[in-house]
Amino acid sequence: MQFLSSHPTxxxxxxxxxxxxxxxxxxxxxxxxELISRILAHIRHVVRPMPTASEPPDxxxxxxxxIRNERxxxx
Amino acid sequence: MQLRxxxxxxxIELTDGMLAQQTLAGDEEAFAxxxxxxxxxxxNFICRFLSDYDAASDILQQVFTQLYVSLPNLRTGEPLKxxxxxxxxxRCLDELRRKRIIHFSELQAPGEDDDLSPLAIxxxxxxLPEEIAERHDLQSxxxxxxxxxxxxxxxxxxxxxxxxxxxxxxxxxxxxxxxTAKTYFQRAKPLLRASLKEQIPPLAS
Numbered sequence: 001m002q003f004l005s006s007h008p009t010x011x012x013x014x015x016x017x018x019x020x021x022x023x024x025x026x027x028x029x030x031x032x033x034e035l036i037s038r039i040l041a042h043i044r045h046v047v048r049p050m051p052t053a054s055e056p057p058d059x060x061x062x063x064x065x066x067i068r069n070e071r072x073x074x075x
Numbered sequence: 076m077q078l079r080x081x082x083x084x085x086x087i088e089l090t091d092g093m094l095a096q097q098t099l100a101g102d103e104e105a106f107a108x109x110x111x112x113x114x115x116x117x118x119n120f121i122c123r124f125l126s127d128y129d130a131a132s133d134i135l136q137q138v139f140t141q142l143y144v145s146l147p148n149l150r151t152g153e154p155l156k157x158x159x160x161x162x163x164x165x166r167c168l169d170e171l172r173r174k175r176i177i178h179f180s181e182l183q184a185p186g187e188d189d190d191l192s193p194l195a196i197x198x199x200x201x202x203l204p205e206e207i208a209e210r211h212d213l214q215s216x217x218x219x220x221x222x223x224x225x226x227x228x229x230x231x232x233x234x235x236x237x238x239x240x241x242x243x244x245x246x247x248x249x250x251x252x253x254x255t256a257k258t259y260f261q262r263a264k265p266l267l268r269a270s271l272k273e274q275i276p277p278l279a280s
Binding site: 019022023024025027028029030031035036038039040042043044046048 | 143214
């Protein structure tokens with residue numbers, strides 16, 4: 001297997017090399033259902049603070065599309 | 076009529092904002108849906124970042140707890156997904172710092188120092204006997220290659236490969252320009268390639 005070769009993806013705008021192909025085989029590590037239950041049980045005992053600002057939370061922002069930040073100075 | 080019934084029969088996909096709003100109104104099920112929506116991708120990222128299942132479990136809980144207590148005052152102006160991964164990355168770095176397994180200089184903010192130290196470039200290629208026995212274990216090989224990356228590259232690589240984020244989303248999550256995220260990703264690839272070649276020589280032929 002060659003790691004140095006690359007070829008265009010079906011999308012055409014990015015190339016996919018063999019590193020990409022190998023890492024496509026990276027299996028997901030799933031959280032157990034017990035862990036999810038533990039988290040939700042923990043949350044039920046967490047006291048949520050009251051809003052500190054007069055403005056309501058920005059829920060629309062949570063659903064916003066990702067803003068392209070290419071205009072920021074590269075670091 | 077038939078169309079209406081079909082639409083009526085389909086579950087309505089609530090947005091993150093709607094679920095957050097319902098959570099604030101006291102709907103615990105709404106928060107559970109947020110947890111279900113993001114727990115897999117977050118846990119995959121955290122677990123791969125730390126290579127520690129137990130620590131990843133604790134951090135996943137911390138991330139969702141932080142979301143829960145932050146909801147009343149959340150004004151991120153960014154998508155919830157990016158906010159969650161940002162919190163997860165920061166918690167992972169805290170954990171690594173607590174374990175003292177990375178140098179402070181590696182935790183610098185993006186752009187403070189783009190040059191890699193010579194030590195960071197050299198992959199950890201000395202397999203132990205038990206590691207030799209795992210050579211055919213692709214997952215172990217990939218994880219070792221990830222572990223050998225400097226943290227700032229590791230985050231980008233995992234967000235891309237493990238969590239399937241776009242570079243725009245990675246930029247948001249790591250608070251860096253999208254172009255920088257792409258650059259880090261490309262600079263990580265030679266390091267991954269070097270690690271994989273050294274650990275699995277047949278793959279390099």
